Amino acid sequence: xxxxxxxxxxxxxxxxxxxxxxxxxxxxxxxxxxxxxxxxxxxxxxxxxxxxxxxxxxxxxxxxxxxxxxxxxxxxxxxxxxxxxxxxxxxxxxxxxxxxxxxxxxxxxxxxxxx
Amino acid sequence: xxxxxxxxxxxxxxxxxxxxxxxxxxxxxxxxxxxxxxxxxxxxxxxxxxxxxxxxxxxxxxxxxxxxxxxxxxxxxxxxxxxxxxxxxxxxxxxxxxxxxxxxxxxxxxxxxxxxx
Numbered sequence: 001x002x003x004x005x006x007x008x009x010x011x012x013x014x015x016x017x018x019x020x021x022x023x024x025x026x027x028x029x030x031x032x033x034x035x036x037x038x039x040x041x042x043x044x045x046x047x048x049x050x051x052x053x054x055x056x057x058x059x060x061x062x063x064x065x066x067x068x069x070x071x072x073x074x075x076x077x078x079x080x081x082x083x084x085x086x087x088x089x090x091x092x093x094x095x096x097x098x099x100x101x102x103x104x105x106x107x108x109x110x111x112x113x114x115x
Numbered sequence: 116x117x118x119x120x121x122x123x124x125x126x127x128x129x130x131x132x133x134x135x136x137x138x139x140x141x142x143x144x145x146x147x148x149x150x151x152x153x154x155x156x157x158x159x160x161x162x163x164x165x166x167x168x169x170x171x172x173x174x175x176x177x178x179x180x181x182x183x184x185x186x187x188x189x190x191x192x193x194x195x196x197x198x199x200x201x202x203x204x205x206x207x208x209x210x211x212x213x214x215x216x217x218x219x220x221x222x223x224x225x226x227x228x229x230x231x232x
Contacts, residue, residue, distance in 0.1 A: 104161075
């Protein structure tokens with residue numbers, strides 16, 4: 001069964017450093033998403049991406065964040081200058097469509113720790 | 116606006132007993148409701164969804180959920196729990212009247228289900 005994969009599984013970085021989180025969505029999916037979950041809190045939507053552009057983003061997704069689909073398979077989330085409060089679990093997801101019946105397929109997550 | 120609440124951080128149940136994981140929601144229109152499960156070191160996996168029709172929805176691994184419009188609830192249930200059901204469970208809701216055209220579901224904070232042998 002096809003799966004969404006994410007690398008690395010755990011990333012430790014110093015405050016102020018740039019990080020890139022990588023995701024490989026399911027191959028025939030067209031919509032891609034990033035979510036995050038701060039420990040003990042809700043899963044929060046960050047951004048959705050379709051047709052090589054951002055289709056929606058939340059207020060969390062500020063200028064420090066960017067997304068890219070550099071080739072036909074990878075989908076990346078970049079945090080330009082990490083802050084302590086960026087420490088969280090980051091989930092990538094993909095879906096074939098964005099309709100009402102849509103369910104998203106999630107990767108295993110990347111745990112980001114900012115020191 | 117749409118929101119979802121999972122009032123229990125943790126649910127403990129003995130193997131073989133029925134389990135319930137609670138979820139309540141708030142939407143402006145009609146809800147689309149989802150349950151996902153997350154096993155350790157894995158991503159969220161889709162379990163089941165309610166879009167319309169029968170209030171009792173059956174999903175993967177023997178789970179089912181009952182949509183109750185008057186109580187705005189969508190509790191996840193299983194008649195007989197297994198130790199292997201121990202995981203983190205997330206409820207999600209999407210409004211049929213998306214504010215600003217958003218199709219993004221809102222997730223709850225998750226409920227940890229622990230099934231004791």
